[in-house]
Amino acid sequence: MRKYIICIVSFIGAALLQTGCYDDKGDYDYHDVNTMDIVIPETKLRMPKEEAVEVSIMPQISQTLEQNEENLVFQWKRLNPDATLGSDRLADYTNYSVGKECKITVEPNESNNIGLMLAVSDKRNGTMWYKQGQVTIIKPFNPCWFVLQEKENKGVLGAIEGTSEGYYVYSDVFQSETGTTFPLDGKPLAMTARREYGGDRASISMMPPFFGLKIVPILTLVTDKDAALFTPSTLEMMYQSDKILFEPIQQGKAIKIDAYKMDKNGELFVNDGKSYFAYMDGFCIPYSIQNEDGDYPSISAYGSYGTGLVFFDSSTHSFLNGRALSGYGDYYTVSYSISKSVRSGFYTWKDQHPIVAYTINPDDEEGSAFNPNSIDPFLQVRAIVTGGNGGNYAYAVTSSQNGKDLTVFKFSADWENEDPTCAGLYTVSLPSEIDVETAKFAASYAYTADLLFVVSGNKLYRIDLNRSLVTELYQYETDPSAQITCLKFKDAENEEELGMSLGLGINTAAKGVVVELQLTVAGDVAREENSICVYENSDQPIGKIVDISYNYE
Template identity: 50%
Template sequence: MKPQIIRFALACAVFVLAGCYEDKGNYDYHDVNGVKIEIDEPQVRMPKSDDAEVTLKPIIAQTMAMGDENLDFQWLIIKEDAKALSDNMNDYMPYAKGKECKVTVKAGQTDNIGLLLVVTDKANGTQWYKKTQVKIVKPFNPCWFVLHEKEGKTMLGAIEGAPDGYFVYADVYKSERNEPFPLQGKPLALAARKVYGSKEATSVFGFLGFSANPGMVIATTKGVALVTPSTLAVKYSTEKILFEPTADGKQIKLQTYKMDAHGELLVNDGKAYFAHMDGTCVPYSVKEGDKYPTISAYGAGQNVLYFYDSQNHRFLKRPAFGLSDFYGTPYKSVSMRRYGSAWVDRGVPVRPVGQRDTYVNAFNPDTIPADLTITDIVAGGAYGSQLYGIGYRTGSKQLTVYKFSCRDTEPHCVAQYTVNMPSEVDLSTAKFAASYAFSADLLFMAAANKVYRVDLKRNKVVEVYAAPSDAQVVCAKFKNRETAEILGTTMGVAYNQGDKGMVVELKLTASGDLAHVSNASFVYGNGSLPFGKIADITYSYE
């Protein structure tokens, strides 16, 4: 060991020993000024064309001084490649001086802007730090759109953003476009899809006009419209979607609208039409041979579509389109949209379910009891490999579910379940949902003022969420039921209390329970949303 190091170590040891030994107890105490900093996290809606400016005003409290003349204020701003609220000082750079700070939000800014305030005591150089951020809320991305009726008028509302920062609009056509709602009639259904169309067809046949962009469909009893979610611009309205009845001069009486993985079902005045998921929203008649079955329910799985013929009490099906199929009907639809040719009914053929050669069906899909109402068909399991036809009998407290499989190693008709319902559940008004995120045979049901998890195999119904006792839950939808990621386990729930509507967001676990995390059940607006009576909701994101 070097001599100087030895001498230094000995000196330290002597100092420590002396300190321990000569403790006389006569200390001098000096008060130290303390500073507490509070800064709000302002929310700014993403500017579309012009920059926006926001001013941050910290609230300062000191233990030994009044005012803040004894303090210096230095603001640092997050660097472009770093995340807001970073704990790493190297992620920030000098931005401004002074107590207040003005931040410019550029047009098109999408990331939150992180800031770090450094407060320095001029007298002794003591420093205090406080992080904050300017939250950027993208226009309708992400967004829960809300179809509701207020004071006798159908409106499209929106909850723009997420629980940690959002804006609410009662009438987005008025506030965003200064236009009236584009449809007449009572609110019926609402559905959005991040990929409206086919990515595969776009990549291979894009030169033919195929597209795969975000799309949203609004349906009322008197019309339907395909709109662009981010702008709300109407791409196609009723006369460009329901070609047959409008060409015949018939009044629109839309009864059913549903969007699913491989297409859209529209039932108008008893007749069913189907539009393939090719991005064009051109519906054709649902046909079995030369007949037009009465379709009351539809659902799309991994590679097959199921329909329910309520007149003949049986299930029907058709395969989902493969890539080569886009040379046919979808190509004609794209051509019609691009070049304006007249609509010609090409028919969407369906056929009986049938049976695989080596696998025996667990039930007969051609002989469903006549007193059983099939209310919906939903897909769940990995990649939508299972479909569930959901039925009930009037006045009964028992749910009947028919399970179908898309797998080649199973029969078409896998199982039939009956599940006893809680006494408060009215199955005639209950709504159902499923998600690819749940591998077990799980359904979710919105009924009365609650959301339930229905475990088909165990014949068990478990309450997941309860709204106020005077509420009626009207729908429950996953953010994206076609994914196993967090969007597939996050559910939006809408309920009405009289003529007032509310929206709740639920975070679920992989087993379908409410997650044990903060804001697992987040009520938007704390019970004070400006919506009227809600008919439907949908989630939109890009």
């Protein structure tokens, strides 16, 4: 067993220096009372994986009338497993150890913080003082930027653990954490880390626990030959492509993934030209996407807005609508009744619940800005991104091949403002240095205005659709030939700080670099210290970056 002695002598905030509570034992003689301050040092430990770790906690005690501690008795109490962390109820604690030093054994894979309470009594007058503390268990890779890399047409997963104030770079986490190589065959395509995987929290909370619908953090890795979901903190595989893309597996066909995308309403898989969609219910059971006639459209892009889905059918050059799960009834009839049964092996997968992609009729709504069924055949959809007003808007970004003008179609689920579905049409002229063939786009819920963000070459730009204005925000000046290959907000579905913190994956001639930018409410790069952080470590070099994604729990 490894032994960690935690001895922290540092600046302690005023809140920690406040006098603890005490029990008055009834001595009402008028004389000076020996009071004391108790400080329990902050104790953090990275979750052990293979063997238990012993943590030693030594409180700092100061008394007003005594110079030594011979008059004191120390009783440590540990929070009961079913009690709430931070509880001040004595009934929520069980006596753990006696003595000033407290030794806590943290078992492998223990991920929950350990709540403590120290009771200090003065033997001379029976006065008792209490102070709460805890051992904070830091889950591995929480928070972190996961970095998907490519090396010799194979995947490598790296991570940048911590924050701009202190971080560690892992160039290959499967090797360093598990002693294994990247577990998927094929050329890496995409990656997504998601804090809440498993649907609508309000709807799921209404369901009995035996339904088995849970919201958990996940990490998804996708190559052109494979896909799998993992638990981020342990890198344990939950299920692989043979338990996800059921149809081609049943037909004995090799997996050939052309595209993958996850957002708040579900996951799109395009395998060997056929499109499948899995609802955001936590089971990842994809069914085929069909149109109203039962045919299979050629879906090349997908996005969400509100509880709606929008697909682009490249065969008909039109946008189609779908509906996400939204409420107790949907989760019961789909997730519990069908998907859970398939995932548990009770039912054999059948394409019995195809996702229907409907034609959008602009004539049904007054004020439609465009006809979604008649998109200029010269326009190519570069991306569909979700942002603004709590995720009620989806922006389909298009351009002609090698063109310098963007045409952006805005879809809205903002019923309060009585927006039509086809709510906006924008044309924006791009600076000459932006290459639309390789440019990447992003949006965030944090911005209520119609703002998009785009990277090309070594630069980041903001696009204000309402003003048709493109503004350069950042340039990676260390290497003018560098290519920003991807951009993602820490949490694009967060309407506060995490939704305004943007990560860039940058490839230089020699290495990969991750840059984190803190943006303002106006979409500018903040001017405060540490608003721009370049993550790199020469001892743990990052290779060619394919994708990045932020994990926090």
